Amino acid sequence: MALRSERSLDQTDWKILRELQQDGRLSFNELGKRVGLSAPAAAERVRKLEDAGIITSYGARVDATRFGLPLLVFIQLRCAPDRCLFKTSSAEKFPEILEMHRLGGHHCTMLKVALSSMEHLEAFQERLDAYGEYTINVVTSNLFTKHIIDWEQPEVDLHPSAQQEWDKR
Incomplete structure (x- = not known):
């Protein structure tokens, strides 16, 4: 490709x-x-x-752990039909959210959230409850973060016809 x-x-x-x-x-x-x-x-x-x-x-790029937000979680959210987080809320109501992505599939939203403690997570969950069902994944360590996009060269073996197309560029 x-x-x-x-x-x-x-x-x-x-x-x-x-x-x-x-x-x-x-x-x-x-x-x-x-x-x-x-x-x-x-x-x-x-x-x-x-x-x-x-x-x-x-x-x-900042390290949230250095200023008191050591707990990082990813939350998969399945919004209730009339209570979509995208449509019925604002960023100001959820300052803990670092990223918010619309998804295809069983869950409609993926949130990346930085929190100060498990108590903070519980309080966040209580605010999130109004929007639907969710699954929380707590990050235990960060193994890899890619900050640089570099696709100048193909990173995979291409089918010969695709390689010829790439080489024409």
């Missing part, structure tokens, strides 16, 4: 994306040095990646 996107990315674009995903605070001067461009050319490439919606934001 070949990667498809609305905008074709060349090797320089991928170099820029790798560098910015590792350190979004790089100056255009430093970024240009790392990818073999002048600072203005690097800035123009980044602007084009932003305009294409490929780069959507810049920010800091």
Whole structure:
């Protein structure tokens, strides 16, 4: 399977994306040095990646355990028909939610939630009860977190016809 996107990315674009995903605070001067461009050319490439919606934001990754939220849970939620969390609530009511995803299948929603304690989890559950049935999975350790997307090269063996299509890019 070949990667498809609305905008074709060349090797320089991928170099820029790798560098910015590792350190979004790089100056255009430093970024240009790392990818073999002048600072203005690097800035123009980044602007084009932003305009294409490929780069959507810049920010800091934080460790929630360091500021009092050591309990991480994933909650699969199956909303009651007239009480969908997506439609009837707001982020302000659930500041503990780090991520919220709509799902296909038995559950309609997946929540990633950071909490301070088991008591905090119980209080969160009481607020969540109004929306439907759920399954809670407590994270015991984080084995792998991928922060960098790098699909410049195919990561799997492709069928020969798919490989030929990939090589045409």
